[in-house]
Amino acid sequence: MAGAPSGRRPATALLAALLTVSACSKPPAPLANAPAGAALVHAQRQHNTLQQPAPALSPQQRLDFSLGRSFFRNPWVTAPSTTTARDGLGPLYNANSCAACHQDNGRGRTPEQAPRGHGLLLRLSATGANNTAPELGITPHPLYGGQLQIRAVPGAAAEGQLQWQQGLQERVFADGHRVQLQRPHYRIANTEAQPQLSPRLAPPLIGLGLLDAIADQTLLASADPDDRDGDGISGRVNQVWDVQAQRLRPGRFGWKAGQPTLLQQVAAAFSEDMGITSALFPSPVCPAANPQCRGLPQGGAPEINAKLLGAVSDYVASLALPPFANTDDPLRQRGWQQFQRAGCQHCHQPQQRSGPHHLPWLANQTFYPFTDLLLHDMGEGLADHRAEFGANGREWRTAPLWGLGWQLAVAGDSRFLHDGRARNLLEAILWHGGEAQSSTQAVLAMDASDRDALIYFLSTL
Amino acid sequence: MHRLIVLFCSLLVAGSALAGNAVSAASNNKDSHYASHYASHYADLAHAVYEDALLTARELHEAIERFLAAPSPRSQRAAQNAWVQARIPYQQSEVFRFSNPVVDDWEGQLNSWPLDEGLIDYVSDDYFYEMGNIGAQLNIIANPLIDLGGDQLDSRDISPELLASLHELGGSEANVATGYHAIEFLLWGQDLNGNGPGAGERPHTDYVIGNGCSNGHCERRRAYLRAAAELLVRDLESMVAQWAPDQSGNYRAQLAALPADAVLAKVVFSMGSLALGELSGERMKVALEANSTEDEHDCFSDNTHWSHYYNVLGLKNLYLGEYQRLDGRWMKGPSLAQRAAEQAPELHQQMLTALDASLAAVRQIVDAAEDRDTPVKFDQMIAEGNRGGALLIGAAINALVQQTATLEQLAQAIGVDPSLANRL
Numbered sequence: 027m028a029g030a031p032s033g034r035r036p037a038t039a040l041l042a043a044l045l046t047v048s049a050c051s052k053p054p055a056p057l058a059n060a061p062a063g064a065a066l067v068h069a070q071r072q073h074n075t076l077q078q079p080a081p082a083l084s085p086q087q088r089l090d091f092s093l094g095r096s097f098f099r100n101p102w103v104t105a106p107s108t109t110t111a112r113d114g115l116g117p118l119y120n121a122n123s124c125a126a127c128h129q130d131n132g133r134g135r136t137p138e139q140a141p142r143g144h145g146l147l148l149r150l151s152a153t154g155a156n157n158t159a160p161e162l163g164i165t166p167h168p169l170y171g172g173q174l175q176i177r178a179v180p181g182a183a184a185e186g187q188l189q190w191q192q193g194l195q196e197r198v199f200a201d202g203h204r205v206q207l208q209r210p211h212y213r214i215a216n217t218e219a220q221p222q223l224s225p226r227l228a229p230p231l232i233g234l235g236l237l238d239a240i241a242d243q244t245l246l247a248s249a250d251p252d253d254r255d256g257d258g259i260s261g262r263v264n265q266v267w268d269v270q271a272q273r274l275r276p277g278r279f280g281w282k283a284g285q286p287t288l289l290q291q292v293a294a295a296f297s298e299d300m301g302i303t304s305a306l307f308p309s310p311v312c313p314a315a316n317p318q319c320r321g322l323p324q325g326g327a328p329e330i331n332a333k334l335l336g337a338v339s340d341y342v343a344s345l346a347l348p349p350f351a352n353t354d355d356p357l358r359q360r361g362w363q364q365f366q367r368a369g370c371q372h373c374h375q376p377q378q379r380s381g382p383h384h385l386p387w388l389a390n391q392t393f394y395p396f397t398d399l400l401l402h403d404m405g406e407g408l409a410d411h412r413a414e415f416g417a418n419g420r421e422w423r424t425a426p427l428w429g430l431g432w433q434l435a436v437a438g439d440s441r442f443l444h445d446g447r448a449r450n451l452l453e454a455i456l457w458h459g460g461e462a463q464s465s466t467q468a469v470l471a472m473d474a475s476d477r478d479a480l481i482y483f484l485s486t487l
Numbered sequence: 488m489h490r491l492i493v494l495f496c497s498l499l500v501a502g503s504a505l506a507g508n509a510v511s512a513a514s515n516n517k518d519s520h521y522a523s524h525y526a527s528h529y530a531d532l533a534h535a536v537y538e539d540a541l542l543t544a545r546e547l548h549e550a551i552e553r554f555l556a557a558p559s560p561r562s563q564r565a566a567q568n569a570w571v572q573a574r575i576p577y578q579q580s581e582v583f584r585f586s587n588p589v590v591d592d593w594e595g596q597l598n599s600w601p602l603d604e605g606l607i608d609y610v611s612d613d614y615f616y617e618m619g620n621i622g623a624q625l626n627i628i629a630n631p632l633i634d635l636g637g638d639q640l641d642s643r644d645i646s647p648e649l650l651a652s653l654h655e656l657g658g659s660e661a662n663v664a665t666g667y668h669a670i671e672f673l674l675w676g677q678d679l680n681g682n683g684p685g686a687g688e689r690p691h692t693d694y695v696i697g698n699g700c701s702n703g704h705c706e707r708r709r710a711y712l713r714a715a716a717e718l719l720v721r722d723l724e725s726m727v728a729q730w731a732p733d734q735s736g737n738y739r740a741q742l743a744a745l746p747a748d749a750v751l752a753k754v755v756f757s758m759g760s761l762a763l764g765e766l767s768g769e770r771m772k773v774a775l776e777a778n779s780t781e782d783e784h785d786c787f788s789d790n791t792h793w794s795h796y797y798n799v800l801g802l803k804n805l806y807l808g809e810y811q812r813l814d815g816r817w818m819k820g821p822s823l824a825q826r827a828a829e830q831a832p833e834l835h836q837q838m839l840t841a842l843d844a845s846l847a848a849v850r851q852i853v854d855a856a857e858d859r860d861t862p863v864k865f866d867q868m869i870a871e872g873n874r875g876g877a878l879l880i881g882a883a884i885n886a887l888v889q890q891t892a893t894l895e896q897l898a899q900a901i902g903v904d905p906s907l908a909n910r911l
Contacts, residue, residue: 070906085895089884091768092764096773111777
């Protein structure tokens with residue numbers, strides 16, 4: 027961690043000087059006033075900003091955008107039906123549309139927030155097993171497969187329902203301030219056979235096109251698996267299966283960076299979350315020990331054709347970014363200093379640059395997602411003990427921070443971290459362990475005004 | 488060194504922010520009198536078109552009362568015709584929807600589609616619906632008391648208030664209990680012809696009291712149709728009031744206080760949104776790509792071609808600041824067209840050409856649908872393999888895309904920034 031002092035806070039001017047010296051091996055991170063160029067950022071921070079097309083889109087491109095939006099938003103139905111383009115839901119599924127979990131393109135809601143809602147699912151694997159096929163990345167549970175399916179079409183039975191129980195923990199700041207953290211424990215209801223499970227909150231759809239456009243080489247170059255630069259941070263690239271290229275490639279999407287491209291991420295969500303087959307995932311999701319599943323009618327082969335799958339993926343890639351807020355506020359500058367003082371920027375790397383992309387407005391852009399997209403050991407508190415490709419049970423991909431403030435301002439009650447346990451940004455910070463332990467210690471040492479400045483900075487993103 | 492880098496970065500960011508604001512900074516309208524005159528005419532146009540929508544909705548309500556008083560194929564057809572007439576002004580009004588929250592937040596209760604008709608009444612056995620939608624098979628007409636997983640839904644007394652409370656039941660947008668399309672379903676019934684010829688064929692006996700009643704529950708079906716028509720009239724009355732002159736606190740009064748260019752921005756933004764995202768996107772391209780009659784706008788009546796036509800006419804109206812009222816009178820006044828003619832005459836000419844091309848393209852869809860010998864309705868045009876239908880719809884989509892591209896060039900040339908449209 028870049029000389030993050032604990033306990034006493036040096037004066038701001040001195041801090042800036044210290045940072046310059048300690049970070050001399052890398053150029054200092056800029057404090058950005060916009061998450062990306064004007065071609066990608068919406069002019070205003072309003073309730074529907076995340077549903078708008080990027081300003082760069084031409085009328086013809088916005089037409090394609092509305093096609094993708096329709097297949098993202100509208101519900102899929104059971105096969106066979108007269109709606110041949112929209113049938114093929116299930117047989118097992120979690121939701122009948124993308125928008126059910128990504129409501130207004132924002133993040134999912136936990137069962138605590140919305141007991142009968144959508145937005146959090148359980149990824150599963152066989153317990154204790156670590157022998158995985160290279161293209162799967164996990165060992166599927168024989169009865170449940172890789173994900174709990176809580177809904178089923180008529181004629182099939184849902185695999186089960188999820189249950190949760192709240193655990194409580196406390197953290198105490200150096201100045202005596204106390205924070206109660208809650209930690210949900212999820213399980214499958216009414217069964218003894220509990221697979222290894224990992225709850226996953228649906229992430230907001232912010233800037234995914236730009237993240238898709240970062241070159242593999244860029245990710246590989248920023249990795250530091252053996253911590254050669256000695257900063258205590260060993261970012262690792264997850265090598266995951268690219269089903270089109272039929273080889274391992276750097277992962278970038280998902281809580282453990284388990285998907286290499288946005289198209290494959292979208293196709294995987296259609297397959298695993300809605301039971302809709304595509305050219306990328308042509309087989310229905312039916313666990314080996316669930317024989318009734320395979321006999322049910324299919325909605326064509328594949329159920330979503332390549333053109334519509336591409337339209338949905340391009341729709342997600344073309345969404346406008348919410349602008350940063352209050353960029354002239356000195357408090358934001360102060361919070362940014364606290365952010366760096368705690369060393370957050372080592373993993374939440376502010377700036378990225380994209381390479382080529384088939385959507386030209388995403389290519390060769392400089393932007394500010396505040397993530398390195400690499401895997402980091404986050405300690406026992408966050409561990410799910412479920413490996414996914416190269417990511418072990420303690421490792422998670424650095425979550426992007428852009429759009430955090432937009433969510434808080436517009437979506438209201440938002441939950442953070444992979445299982446939605448954090449009810450606000452401070453709670454999310456305090457769960458950081460492992461490689462981020464020293465950052466958490468630095469935050470625990472902050473006084474109220476520094477903490478507030480840090481949170482304020484995050485809320486401007 | 489550090490300081491220098493920070494400065495450089497902030498200059499870069501400031502540079503890009505400036506580029507982003509270039510359009511609004513180029514705004515050069517200084518004639519505030521003209522502008523307020525413009526806002527007032529904009530509101531006059533909206534007021535007139537909603538007033539006409541209200542008049543035709545009242546006629547629809549009366550035709551429904553006559554149908555219910557003496558159900559017959561003839562009185563049913565008269566009610567259906569009144570519904571088709573009511574769509575003429577309403578579809579022209581839709582161009583006011585996209586930059587006026589007072590309309591956008593209100594219109595769902597009037598014009599939501601597609602709907603899970605199983606919420607309202609009986610449906611065929613192979614009816615499919617949104618999975619997991621608790622409302623999709625409720626059949627309110629057949630079930631005065633419904634258990635909603637513990638909550639009792641009491642619909643013994645079918646009133647406009649009850650229908651309004653059921654709208655988007657359980658949070659599903661497919662649960663459309665009210666509005667034009669609910670009435671359309673009650674007058675026509677399901678169109679069971681798929682992509683083949685023919686609309687819904689509901690028998691008039693569905694509304695007969697006593698022994699002649701078909702499909703059961705005729706009393707409740709009558710009550711539902713009457714309540715839906717009453718609610719439509721009430722909703723339009725409230726919208727007319729929002730645009731009426733000399734009423735303090737209504738939407739028109741708020742609009743008058745807006746900066747001049749915000750109103751012009753509303754015109755550009757809402758024309759673009761209706762032409763592109765809604766009409767050519769959701770209502771045409773999606774239906775065409777999905778080959779899906781469920782994605783057809785007026786799927787029970789097969790009136791979709793006219794709905795699209797009057798949407799496009801509404802676009803032309805707003806650009807020119809014109810509207811021909813039901814009684815034949817023309818309204819004319821200050822418009823985006825006038826300003827464009829002064830400040831960007833070439834683009835204005837291109838815009839006029841584009842508007843006419845769009846109207847001609849959608850007119851071709853109408854002509855095909857209304858052909859005396861071999862009519863091809865919108866649901867047939869979108870059928871898989873109908874090349875001719877796909878070409879007609881594709882031409883209309885392309886014309887609207889071209890029109891929107893021209894509109895955006897024009898807006899930029901005269902310094903109107905459509906992103907200012909959502910200020911109110």
